[in-house]
Amino acid sequence: MITSAQMRAARALLGIDQKTLAQMAGLSLPTIQRMELSRGHVRGVVDSLVKVVAALDAAGVELIGERVASGGGGRGVRLKSEEEA
Secondary structure, X not given: OOEHHHHHHHHHHHXXXXXXXXXXXXXXXXXXXXXXXXXXXXXXXXXXXHHHHHHHHHOOOOOOOOOOOOOOOOOOOOOOOOOOO
């Protein structure tokens, strides 16, 4: 599952705006805006979530789940867990 913070961070890493992500995912701009306004995990139609994740993956973004090791060798950022902070 992707969080709204991950979506915003992924866009920032790619240097794209919401409109560009919407085009990449084949979704409407209001859909992306609603997804990013979600608190915590993105709420929405599963098909739309899959399209966003696929678009970010195709653009070179690896989404890392909580407590999951990154399999890639590229640069990245990750939030510390609340226990580590």
